Amino acid sequence: MEERRLGPVVGLGTWNSFQGDVELATEVVSAALDAGVRLFDTSPMYGAAERTLGVALGSRRPEGTVATKIWTPSADEARRQLADQLEWFGGSVDVEQVHNLVAWEERLPWLEGERDAGRIGRVGVTHYDPGAFGELGRALRTRRFQVVQLPYNPRQRECERELLPLAAELGVAAIVMVPLGSGRLVARGPNPEELERLRPYGVETWAQALLKWALSDERVDAVIPATRNADHVRENAAAGSPPWFGPDERRFVASIVT
Numbered sequence: 589m590e591e592r593r594l595g596p597v598v599g600l601g602t603w604n605s606f607q608g609d610v611e612l613a614t615e616v617v618s619a620a621l622d623a624g625v626r627l628f629d630t631s632p633m634y635g636a637a638e639r640t641l642g643v644a645l646g647s648r649r650p651e652g653t654v655a656t657k658i659w660t661p662s663a664d665e666a667r668r669q670l671a672d673q674l675e676w677f678g679g680s681v682d683v684e685q686v687h688n689l690v691a692w693e694e695r696l697p698w699l700e701g702e703r704d705a706g707r708i709g710r711v712g713v714t715h716y717d718p719g720a721f722g723e724l725g726r727a728l729r730t731r732r733f734q735v736v737q738l739p740y741n742p743r744q745r746e747c748e749r750e751l752l753p754l755a756a757e758l759g760v761a762a763i764v765m766v767p768l769g770s771g772r773l774v775a776r777g778p779n780p781e782e783l784e785r786l787r788p789y790g791v792e793t794w795a796q797a798l799l800k801w802a803l804s805d806e807r808v809d810a811v812i813p814a815t816r817n818a819d820h821v822r823e824n825a826a827a828g829s830p831p832w833f834g835p836d837e838r839r840f841v842a843s844i845v846t
């Protein structure tokens with residue numbers, strides 16, 4: 589069972605973060621690695637994010653677990669996307685996810701072949717839209733995916749109904765996208781005094797409370813908050829250690845959001 593786990597860990601998302609800004613990416617990624625962050629999520633859908641992440645990791649690539657994606661209905665384009673990734677990430681991708689379920693049934697045998705050849709570590713699948721969760725569940729039930737990526741925060745809890753229980757049952761590692769609601773949940777947080785009862789859990793800030801809320805669900809392996817700010821990286825990384833919240837603390841955090 590432990591074999592499948594990626595965490596519980598705080599990783600780093602890269603959607604909308606760096607565009608092509610290598611200097612900024614290098615500062616943020618270096619701060620992340622120094623703070624113990626190991627999981628980096630990216631995609632061909634995120635413009636120059638993959639290439640920029642590859643440059644930012646540089647010689648420290650072996651310290652990181654790179655989770656990227658294949659995002660295309662075309663088999664030829666899929667091969668091109670992987671070829672680029674192998675170049676940018678030192679010859680292997682740790683987690684290769686089918687982005688938004690695009691052509692997942694066609695891509696799967698090829699991805700498994702690449703995994704058998706050692707160029708991919710684990711095969712995953714993602715979707716952001718609860719309307720696609722039925723199909724995401726169908727993909728997981730093939731038992732051919734080792735990782736699923738889905739949205740989860742106190743305002744988006746649809747995955748609790750079927751997908752998180754299913755992932756736990758099948759031993760599929762769950763990566764949580766948008767743990768801060770794409771920034772909306774942190775734009776206006778509670779007063780620091782209101783978080784007093786979370787201090788024994790190592791929580792100093794509202795962002796940390798939200799990240800620990802997700803990671804304290806035992807079915808969750810990783811959260812991947814995105815940031816352009818090295819201080820935020822360090823703050824977020826600090827939420828990735830025990831003690832974890834119990835049901836009362838999780839209810840308390842959710843009550844602040846709702």
Ligand SMILES: NC(=O)c1ccc[n+]([C@@H]2O[C@H](COP(=O)([O-])OP(=O)(O)OC[C@H]3O[C@@H](n4cnc5c(N)ncnc54)[C@H](OP(=O)(O)O)[C@@H]3O)[C@@H](O)[C@H]2O)c1
Pocket residue numbers: 600601602603604629630687688714715716737764765766767768769770771772774795796812813814815816817820821823824
């Ligand atoms: N597969 C998919 O369909 C899919 C879809 C969406 C996202 N994702 C993945 O999930 C990752 C995360 O999702 P997301 O980028 O939408 O949103 P998110 O991580 O929920 O929120 C990111 C926002 O939170 C802010 N933030 C981060 N840490 C903070 C802190 N400590 N204090 C205050 N603000 C903080 C960031 O601003 P600052 O830069 O100012 O810190 C940024 O605006 C993406 O980057 C991507 O890798 C995947």
